Amino acid sequence: MIKVFQKYQEIIGDWQLFCEIIQQPAPQYLRINRLKTTDITFQELVTRYSLPVNKTDLFPNLYCWSDDRHSAGETILHWAGYYYIQDPASLLPVLALNVKPGESVLDLCAAPGGKTLYLAEYVGSDGLIIANEPVPVRRQALQSNIQRLAATNVLISSYDGQSVPEKNKFSAILVDAPCSGEGSRRYVDKTPQELSSAEEKKLTGRQFQLLFKAYRLLQPGGRLIYSTCTFNPAENEAIIDRLLQNTDAILSNIDTDNLLNAAINSSDSFDKISLDNGVTCWNNQQFNPTLEGICRCYPHHLNSGGMVFGLVRKPVSN
Protein backbone atom coordinates (compact mmCIF):
# COMPACT_ATOMS: atom_id res chain seq x y z
CA MET A 1 0.00 0.00 0.00
CA ILE A 2 1.17 3.53 -0.71
CA LYS A 3 2.58 4.72 2.59
CA VAL A 4 1.09 8.18 2.51
CA PHE A 5 -2.44 6.73 2.59
CA GLN A 6 -1.91 4.33 5.52
CA LYS A 7 -3.03 6.94 8.00
CA TYR A 8 -6.51 7.00 6.46
CA GLN A 9 -7.26 3.34 7.13
CA GLU A 10 -9.62 4.16 9.98
CA ILE A 11 -11.64 6.78 8.15
CA ILE A 12 -12.14 5.09 4.79
CA GLY A 13 -15.23 2.90 4.78
CA ASP A 14 -14.12 0.20 2.35
CA TRP A 15 -10.36 0.19 2.99
CA GLN A 16 -9.60 -2.95 0.96
CA LEU A 17 -11.33 -1.65 -2.14
CA PHE A 18 -9.67 1.74 -1.73
CA CYS A 19 -6.22 0.07 -1.58
CA GLU A 20 -6.97 -1.93 -4.69
CA ILE A 21 -8.29 0.97 -6.77
CA ILE A 22 -5.90 3.74 -5.72
CA GLN A 23 -2.96 1.87 -7.27
CA GLN A 24 -4.61 1.55 -10.67
CA PRO A 25 -4.57 4.39 -13.21
CA ALA A 26 -7.99 6.02 -13.54
CA PRO A 27 -9.86 5.92 -16.83
CA GLN A 28 -9.98 9.16 -18.82
CA TYR A 29 -13.48 10.60 -18.81
CA LEU A 30 -14.94 13.07 -21.31
CA ARG A 31 -17.66 15.49 -20.31
CA ILE A 32 -19.75 16.70 -23.23
CA ASN A 33 -19.61 20.49 -23.57
CA ARG A 34 -23.29 21.41 -23.56
CA LEU A 35 -22.38 25.07 -24.13
CA LYS A 36 -21.62 24.02 -27.69
CA THR A 37 -23.38 20.79 -28.50
CA THR A 38 -26.16 18.47 -27.44
CA ASP A 39 -25.85 14.88 -26.26
CA ILE A 40 -27.50 13.67 -29.50
CA THR A 41 -25.21 15.69 -31.78
CA PHE A 42 -22.19 14.55 -29.79
CA GLN A 43 -23.26 10.92 -30.21
CA GLU A 44 -23.44 11.48 -33.99
CA LEU A 45 -19.94 12.99 -33.95
CA VAL A 46 -18.63 10.04 -31.94
CA THR A 47 -19.82 7.78 -34.74
CA ARG A 48 -18.60 10.02 -37.58
CA TYR A 49 -15.13 10.40 -36.03
CA SER A 50 -14.99 6.78 -34.79
CA LEU A 51 -14.07 8.18 -31.40
CA PRO A 52 -12.85 5.35 -29.12
CA VAL A 53 -15.27 5.99 -26.25
CA ASN A 54 -17.87 4.08 -24.25
CA LYS A 55 -20.87 5.28 -22.33
CA THR A 56 -20.49 4.77 -18.60
CA ASP A 57 -22.92 4.18 -15.75
CA LEU A 58 -21.98 7.62 -14.50
CA PHE A 59 -23.30 11.04 -15.55
CA PRO A 60 -25.41 11.08 -18.74
CA ASN A 61 -23.02 13.71 -20.19
CA LEU A 62 -19.94 11.55 -19.57
CA TYR A 63 -18.05 9.10 -21.78
CA CYS A 64 -15.06 6.95 -20.99
CA TRP A 65 -12.00 7.01 -23.31
CA SER A 66 -10.92 3.54 -24.43
CA ASP A 67 -7.71 4.03 -26.47
CA ASP A 68 -4.53 3.25 -24.54
CA ARG A 69 -2.21 4.53 -27.27
CA HIS A 70 -3.48 8.10 -27.41
CA SER A 71 -4.91 10.61 -24.99
CA ALA A 72 -8.45 11.95 -25.26
CA GLY A 73 -6.80 15.35 -25.67
CA GLU A 74 -5.40 14.37 -29.06
CA THR A 75 -8.51 14.65 -31.21
CA ILE A 76 -10.18 17.20 -33.47
CA LEU A 77 -13.31 17.13 -31.31
CA HIS A 78 -11.29 18.02 -28.23
CA TRP A 79 -9.50 20.78 -30.13
CA ALA A 80 -12.86 22.12 -31.31
CA GLY A 81 -14.21 22.17 -27.74
CA TYR A 82 -16.85 19.47 -27.97
CA TYR A 83 -15.72 17.92 -24.72
CA TYR A 84 -13.63 18.51 -21.64
CA ILE A 85 -11.50 15.80 -20.04
CA GLN A 86 -12.79 15.70 -16.49
CA ASP A 87 -12.82 13.46 -13.47
CA PRO A 88 -16.40 12.53 -12.50
CA ALA A 89 -15.70 13.15 -8.80
CA SER A 90 -14.93 16.78 -9.66
CA LEU A 91 -18.47 17.24 -10.99
CA LEU A 92 -20.01 16.48 -7.59
CA PRO A 93 -19.13 19.80 -5.85
CA VAL A 94 -20.71 21.68 -8.76
CA LEU A 95 -23.90 19.64 -8.44
CA ALA A 96 -23.91 20.12 -4.68
CA LEU A 97 -23.79 23.91 -5.10
CA ASN A 98 -27.06 23.55 -7.01
CA VAL A 99 -26.83 26.80 -8.99
CA LYS A 100 -29.85 28.17 -10.84
CA PRO A 101 -30.19 29.65 -14.34
CA GLY A 102 -29.45 33.38 -14.24
CA GLU A 103 -27.42 33.21 -11.01
CA SER A 104 -24.04 34.99 -10.60
CA VAL A 105 -21.50 32.60 -9.09
CA LEU A 106 -17.98 33.24 -7.85
CA ASP A 107 -15.42 30.51 -8.50
CA LEU A 108 -12.57 31.66 -6.27
CA CYS A 109 -9.80 29.26 -7.41
CA ALA A 110 -10.95 28.56 -10.95
CA ALA A 111 -8.06 27.18 -13.03
CA PRO A 112 -7.91 25.11 -15.14
CA GLY A 113 -11.65 25.63 -15.51
CA GLY A 114 -13.36 22.22 -15.48
CA LYS A 115 -15.75 23.11 -12.67
CA THR A 116 -16.05 26.71 -13.90
CA LEU A 117 -17.24 25.60 -17.29
CA TYR A 118 -19.61 23.04 -15.82
CA LEU A 119 -21.08 25.83 -13.65
CA ALA A 120 -21.38 27.97 -16.79
CA GLU A 121 -23.69 25.34 -18.29
CA TYR A 122 -26.00 25.51 -15.29
CA VAL A 123 -26.28 29.31 -14.95
CA GLY A 124 -26.95 29.60 -18.69
CA SER A 125 -26.75 32.68 -20.88
CA ASP A 126 -28.50 34.92 -18.33
CA GLY A 127 -26.07 33.97 -15.59
CA LEU A 128 -22.43 34.81 -14.96
CA ILE A 129 -19.46 32.91 -13.58
CA ILE A 130 -16.69 35.03 -12.13
CA ALA A 131 -13.66 32.83 -12.50
CA ASN A 132 -10.83 34.06 -10.30
CA GLU A 133 -7.29 32.74 -10.60
CA PRO A 134 -4.25 34.58 -9.25
CA VAL A 135 -1.50 32.41 -10.77
CA PRO A 136 -0.67 33.70 -14.31
CA VAL A 137 0.24 30.36 -15.89
CA ARG A 138 -2.89 28.72 -14.47
CA ARG A 139 -5.00 31.69 -15.57
CA GLN A 140 -3.68 31.20 -19.10
CA ALA A 141 -4.90 27.59 -19.04
CA LEU A 142 -8.26 28.80 -17.72
CA GLN A 143 -8.57 31.40 -20.48
CA SER A 144 -7.59 28.84 -23.10
CA ASN A 145 -10.26 26.38 -21.90
CA ILE A 146 -12.93 29.11 -21.78
CA GLN A 147 -12.15 30.00 -25.40
CA ARG A 148 -11.99 26.36 -26.48
CA LEU A 149 -15.34 25.53 -24.92
CA ALA A 150 -16.76 28.85 -26.22
CA ALA A 151 -18.26 30.16 -22.98
CA THR A 152 -19.73 33.64 -23.28
CA ASN A 153 -20.79 33.94 -19.64
CA VAL A 154 -17.45 33.66 -17.82
CA LEU A 155 -15.51 36.66 -16.53
CA ILE A 156 -11.87 36.14 -15.51
CA SER A 157 -10.20 38.01 -12.67
CA SER A 158 -6.81 37.66 -11.04
CA TYR A 159 -7.17 38.64 -7.40
CA ASP A 160 -5.27 36.74 -4.77
CA GLY A 161 -7.47 35.39 -2.02
CA GLN A 162 -7.04 38.37 0.27
CA SER A 163 -7.60 41.21 -2.18
CA VAL A 164 -10.95 40.25 -3.69
CA PRO A 165 -13.18 43.35 -3.30
CA GLU A 166 -16.02 42.80 -0.86
CA LYS A 167 -18.41 45.35 -2.34
CA ASN A 168 -20.20 42.62 -4.29
CA LYS A 169 -21.82 39.77 -2.45
CA PHE A 170 -22.73 36.46 -4.05
CA SER A 171 -25.51 33.96 -3.50
CA ALA A 172 -23.25 31.04 -4.49
CA ILE A 173 -19.48 30.56 -4.27
CA LEU A 174 -17.20 27.66 -5.08
CA VAL A 175 -13.90 27.43 -3.19
CA ASP A 176 -11.98 24.59 -4.79
CA ALA A 177 -8.93 25.22 -2.69
CA PRO A 178 -5.30 24.46 -3.60
CA CYS A 179 -4.44 21.23 -1.79
CA SER A 180 -1.93 18.40 -1.49
CA GLY A 181 -3.76 16.57 -4.29
CA GLU A 182 -3.85 13.05 -2.88
CA GLY A 183 -7.07 12.35 -4.78
CA SER A 184 -5.32 12.93 -8.11
CA ARG A 185 -2.93 10.03 -7.42
CA ARG A 186 -4.53 7.88 -10.14
CA TYR A 187 -4.07 10.57 -12.80
CA VAL A 188 -0.46 11.43 -12.13
CA ASP A 189 2.22 8.82 -12.29
CA LYS A 190 3.74 10.01 -9.06
CA THR A 191 3.41 8.84 -5.48
CA PRO A 192 2.19 11.70 -3.32
CA GLN A 193 4.67 12.89 -0.74
CA GLU A 194 3.79 13.35 2.90
CA LEU A 195 3.70 17.07 3.72
CA SER A 196 6.04 18.21 6.47
CA SER A 197 4.24 19.81 9.40
CA ALA A 198 5.52 23.23 8.28
CA GLU A 199 4.22 22.64 4.75
CA GLU A 200 0.88 21.45 6.07
CA LYS A 201 0.58 24.48 8.35
CA LYS A 202 1.31 26.86 5.48
CA LEU A 203 -1.13 25.12 3.14
CA THR A 204 -3.96 24.84 5.66
CA GLY A 205 -3.45 28.49 6.64
CA ARG A 206 -3.95 29.46 3.01
CA GLN A 207 -6.99 27.20 2.68
CA PHE A 208 -8.60 28.78 5.73
CA GLN A 209 -7.89 32.32 4.45
CA LEU A 210 -9.60 31.47 1.17
CA LEU A 211 -12.63 29.93 2.88
CA PHE A 212 -12.91 32.82 5.34
CA LYS A 213 -12.71 35.36 2.52
CA ALA A 214 -15.32 33.46 0.52
CA TYR A 215 -17.64 33.45 3.53
CA ARG A 216 -17.30 37.25 3.80
CA LEU A 217 -18.25 37.48 0.12
CA LEU A 218 -21.49 35.54 0.63
CA GLN A 219 -24.87 37.24 0.75
CA PRO A 220 -26.98 36.50 3.84
CA GLY A 221 -28.78 33.28 2.98
CA GLY A 222 -26.08 32.41 0.43
CA ARG A 223 -24.20 29.12 0.24
CA LEU A 224 -20.72 28.00 -0.65
CA ILE A 225 -18.99 24.76 -1.41
CA TYR A 226 -15.52 24.19 0.00
CA SER A 227 -13.78 21.36 -1.85
CA THR A 228 -10.37 19.79 -2.25
CA CYS A 229 -9.10 16.76 -4.11
CA THR A 230 -7.26 15.47 -1.08
CA PHE A 231 -8.29 13.11 1.72
CA ASN A 232 -6.46 14.72 4.63
CA PRO A 233 -9.03 15.93 7.23
CA ALA A 234 -6.57 18.70 8.19
CA GLU A 235 -7.24 20.20 4.74
CA ASN A 236 -10.97 19.57 4.81
CA GLU A 237 -12.97 19.11 8.02
CA ALA A 238 -10.46 21.07 10.12
CA ILE A 239 -10.69 24.08 7.77
CA ILE A 240 -14.47 24.18 7.85
CA ASP A 241 -14.43 23.55 11.60
CA ARG A 242 -12.33 26.70 12.04
CA LEU A 243 -14.87 28.66 10.01
CA LEU A 244 -17.73 27.33 12.15
CA GLN A 245 -15.84 28.35 15.29
CA ASN A 246 -15.04 31.87 14.08
CA THR A 247 -18.24 32.88 12.27
CA ASP A 248 -21.98 32.19 12.31
CA ALA A 249 -21.58 29.79 9.36
CA ILE A 250 -23.74 26.67 9.28
CA LEU A 251 -22.71 23.39 7.72
CA SER A 252 -25.56 21.90 5.65
CA ASN A 253 -25.94 18.24 4.97
CA ILE A 254 -25.49 17.37 1.32
CA ASP A 255 -28.23 15.18 -0.03
CA THR A 256 -25.97 12.43 -1.36
CA ASP A 257 -28.89 10.40 -2.69
CA ASN A 258 -29.84 13.31 -4.92
CA LEU A 259 -26.23 13.75 -5.98
CA LEU A 260 -25.80 10.11 -6.88
CA ASN A 261 -29.13 10.12 -8.63
CA ALA A 262 -27.75 12.82 -10.93
CA ALA A 263 -24.36 11.18 -11.15
CA ILE A 264 -25.37 7.65 -11.97
CA ASN A 265 -27.42 6.49 -14.93
CA SER A 266 -28.14 2.96 -13.94
CA SER A 267 -30.29 2.21 -10.92
CA ASP A 268 -28.39 -1.08 -10.46
CA SER A 269 -25.16 0.80 -9.90
CA PHE A 270 -26.87 3.40 -7.73
CA ASP A 271 -27.85 0.74 -5.22
CA LYS A 272 -24.22 -0.30 -4.79
CA ILE A 273 -22.67 3.14 -4.30
CA SER A 274 -22.69 5.40 -1.28
CA LEU A 275 -20.24 8.17 -0.53
CA ASP A 276 -18.46 8.34 2.83
CA ASN A 277 -19.38 10.93 5.45
CA GLY A 278 -17.06 13.54 6.91
CA VAL A 279 -14.96 12.75 9.97
CA THR A 280 -15.49 14.41 13.34
CA CYS A 281 -12.20 13.43 14.99
CA TRP A 282 -8.68 13.49 13.55
CA ASN A 283 -5.27 13.39 15.24
CA ASN A 284 -6.94 13.77 18.64
CA GLN A 285 -8.77 16.86 17.43
CA GLN A 286 -12.56 16.87 17.84
CA PHE A 287 -14.55 18.71 15.19
CA ASN A 288 -18.05 20.12 15.21
CA PRO A 289 -20.33 17.05 14.95
CA THR A 290 -22.19 18.57 11.98
CA LEU A 291 -19.03 17.99 9.91
CA GLU A 292 -20.25 14.47 9.43
CA GLY A 293 -22.38 16.14 6.72
CA ILE A 294 -19.33 16.59 4.49
CA CYS A 295 -19.07 14.27 1.45
CA ARG A 296 -16.02 12.13 0.92
CA CYS A 297 -15.86 10.64 -2.57
CA TYR A 298 -13.02 8.11 -2.72
CA PRO A 299 -11.60 6.69 -5.96
CA HIS A 300 -13.42 3.35 -5.48
CA HIS A 301 -16.84 5.04 -5.34
CA LEU A 302 -17.01 6.23 -8.97
CA ASN A 303 -13.79 4.65 -10.34
CA SER A 304 -12.38 8.16 -10.44
CA GLY A 305 -10.09 10.47 -8.51
CA GLY A 306 -11.03 11.64 -5.03
CA MET A 307 -12.95 14.69 -3.85
CA VAL A 308 -13.99 15.96 -0.44
CA PHE A 309 -16.53 18.78 -0.19
CA GLY A 310 -18.82 20.51 2.26
CA LEU A 311 -21.77 22.88 1.88
CA VAL A 312 -21.68 25.98 4.09
CA ARG A 313 -24.55 28.46 4.48
CA LYS A 314 -24.66 31.99 5.81
CA PRO A 315 -27.73 32.63 7.96
CA VAL A 316 -30.31 35.01 6.52
CA SER A 317 -30.13 37.20 9.62
CA ASN A 318 -26.37 37.79 9.25
Add this chain to the structure above:
Amino acid sequence: MIEGKSVYLVSRNISYPAGWKFEGIGLRVARLTTNSFKPGNRFLQRLGKTITRNIIEVTPGELTALLERKEIVPGKVRNCERGFVAISYKTVVVGCGFWSGDSLRSQISKGLAKIFPLEQLI
Protein backbone atom coordinates in the same frame (compact mmCIF):
# COMPACT_ATOMS: atom_id res chain seq x y z
CA MET B 1 -17.69 44.11 -26.47
CA ILE B 2 -14.44 45.63 -27.81
CA GLU B 3 -11.33 45.20 -25.67
CA GLY B 4 -8.08 46.47 -27.19
CA LYS B 5 -7.97 45.20 -30.76
CA SER B 6 -10.37 42.34 -30.20
CA VAL B 7 -14.12 41.96 -30.25
CA TYR B 8 -15.69 39.59 -27.71
CA LEU B 9 -19.06 37.86 -27.65
CA VAL B 10 -20.68 38.13 -24.23
CA SER B 11 -24.03 36.79 -23.06
CA ARG B 12 -26.89 39.29 -22.91
CA ASN B 13 -28.19 40.62 -19.58
CA ILE B 14 -24.93 40.08 -17.72
CA SER B 15 -24.61 42.43 -14.78
CA TYR B 16 -20.93 43.01 -14.10
CA PRO B 17 -19.86 43.14 -10.45
CA ALA B 18 -19.20 46.77 -9.59
CA GLY B 19 -15.59 47.74 -9.00
CA TRP B 20 -14.33 44.35 -10.10
CA LYS B 21 -11.17 44.40 -12.21
CA PHE B 22 -11.28 41.71 -14.85
CA GLU B 23 -8.79 40.26 -17.25
CA GLY B 24 -11.17 38.98 -19.86
CA ILE B 25 -14.72 38.03 -20.59
CA GLY B 26 -16.52 36.04 -23.24
CA LEU B 27 -15.50 34.45 -26.49
CA ARG B 28 -13.15 36.27 -28.84
CA VAL B 29 -15.03 36.91 -32.10
CA ALA B 30 -12.37 38.68 -34.13
CA ARG B 31 -9.20 40.67 -34.12
CA LEU B 32 -9.49 44.12 -35.66
CA THR B 33 -6.95 45.04 -38.33
CA THR B 34 -6.40 48.37 -40.10
CA ASN B 35 -9.11 47.97 -42.70
CA SER B 36 -10.87 44.80 -41.70
CA PHE B 37 -11.00 42.04 -39.11
CA LYS B 38 -9.81 38.46 -38.77
CA PRO B 39 -12.36 36.00 -37.34
CA GLY B 40 -11.23 34.02 -34.30
CA ASN B 41 -10.79 30.25 -34.65
CA ARG B 42 -12.84 29.55 -31.53
CA PHE B 43 -15.65 31.82 -32.69
CA LEU B 44 -15.86 30.04 -36.05
CA GLN B 45 -15.88 26.70 -34.22
CA ARG B 46 -18.73 28.00 -32.07
CA LEU B 47 -20.73 29.02 -35.15
CA GLY B 48 -20.13 25.55 -36.56
CA LYS B 49 -22.93 24.25 -38.72
CA THR B 50 -24.68 27.61 -38.88
CA ILE B 51 -22.03 28.80 -41.35
CA THR B 52 -23.51 28.34 -44.84
CA ARG B 53 -21.15 30.43 -47.00
CA ASN B 54 -17.37 30.86 -47.11
CA ILE B 55 -16.77 27.46 -45.61
CA ILE B 56 -14.50 24.83 -47.17
CA GLU B 57 -14.78 21.15 -46.29
CA VAL B 58 -11.36 19.51 -46.49
CA THR B 59 -10.20 15.91 -46.79
CA PRO B 60 -7.79 14.27 -44.30
CA GLY B 61 -4.87 14.83 -46.70
CA GLU B 62 -5.82 18.47 -47.21
CA LEU B 63 -6.13 19.12 -43.48
CA THR B 64 -2.80 17.45 -42.84
CA ALA B 65 -1.18 19.71 -45.46
CA LEU B 66 -2.84 22.81 -43.99
CA LEU B 67 -1.59 21.96 -40.53
CA GLU B 68 1.90 21.59 -41.99
CA ARG B 69 1.43 25.23 -43.07
CA LYS B 70 1.20 24.33 -46.77
CA GLU B 71 -1.00 26.27 -49.18
CA ILE B 72 -3.44 23.90 -50.87
CA VAL B 73 -5.93 23.82 -53.71
CA PRO B 74 -8.94 22.10 -52.14
CA GLY B 75 -10.98 19.60 -54.15
CA LYS B 76 -14.34 21.17 -53.30
CA VAL B 77 -14.98 24.91 -53.01
CA ARG B 78 -18.50 26.35 -53.21
CA ASN B 79 -20.00 29.71 -52.26
CA CYS B 80 -16.62 31.17 -51.32
CA GLU B 81 -15.41 34.71 -51.82
CA ARG B 82 -11.81 35.81 -51.49
CA GLY B 83 -10.99 36.40 -47.84
CA PHE B 84 -11.26 34.58 -44.54
CA VAL B 85 -13.21 31.31 -44.58
CA ALA B 86 -14.06 28.55 -42.13
CA ILE B 87 -12.22 25.25 -42.57
CA SER B 88 -14.39 22.24 -41.85
CA TYR B 89 -13.41 18.60 -41.41
CA LYS B 90 -16.05 15.86 -41.24
CA THR B 91 -18.60 18.68 -40.75
CA VAL B 92 -16.81 20.10 -37.68
CA VAL B 93 -15.33 23.58 -38.09
CA VAL B 94 -11.71 23.39 -37.01
CA GLY B 95 -10.76 27.02 -37.57
CA CYS B 96 -10.05 29.86 -39.93
CA GLY B 97 -8.36 29.88 -43.34
CA PHE B 98 -7.64 32.41 -46.07
CA TRP B 99 -9.07 31.70 -49.52
CA SER B 100 -7.24 33.66 -52.20
CA GLY B 101 -9.65 32.63 -54.94
CA ASP B 102 -7.20 29.94 -56.10
CA SER B 103 -5.74 28.44 -52.99
CA LEU B 104 -6.35 28.02 -49.28
CA ARG B 105 -3.93 28.60 -46.45
CA SER B 106 -4.46 27.88 -42.79
CA GLN B 107 -4.90 30.54 -40.13
CA ILE B 108 -5.34 27.86 -37.49
CA SER B 109 -3.02 28.08 -34.53
CA LYS B 110 0.19 26.13 -34.99
CA GLY B 111 -0.67 24.55 -31.67
CA LEU B 112 -3.22 22.24 -33.26
CA ALA B 113 -0.58 20.38 -35.24
CA LYS B 114 1.43 19.89 -32.07
CA ILE B 115 -1.50 18.67 -30.04
CA PHE B 116 -2.13 15.42 -31.81
CA PRO B 117 -0.38 13.13 -34.27
CA LEU B 118 -1.47 13.92 -37.80
CA GLU B 119 -1.76 10.24 -38.67
CA GLN B 120 -4.84 10.27 -36.46
CA LEU B 121 -6.71 12.21 -39.09
CA ILE B 122 -8.52 9.18 -40.42
